[in-house]
Amino acid sequence: MPFANFKIPEAALSRAQKEEIVHRTTAMLVEYFSEAARPHTMVLIEEVKDGGYARADEVFVIPENYRAKE
Structure with a gap:
């Protein structure tokens, strides 16, 4: 079973x-493993x-202008 894990803010x-x-x-x-996957x-x-x-002691907080607009 192919598995992909994305971690995003x-x-x-x-x-x-x-x-x-x-x-x-x-x-x-599917391109790699065929349609059966x-x-x-x-x-x-x-x-x-x-x-x-x-990263490197810098804690990240996403800026407001980068937040998704639903």
């Missing part, structure tokens, strides 16, 4: 954008709360 993507990621990721994996492909999009991720 909370509220960074709209529902439509997440659906597009699911469809495009599934299509890509489609019903078994899992795409997980996890939203990480502001302040829940960091």
Whole structure:
């Protein structure tokens, strides 16, 4: 079973954008593994709360202008 896991900042993507990621990721994996993989492909999009991720001691908070407009 192909499995893809995306971790994104909370509220960074709209529902439509997440659906597009699911469809495009599934299509890509089907290209590699054949159409037989489609019903078994899992795409997980996890939203990480502001302040829940960091790099090199810098804790990230998503700026308001980067938040998805539903």
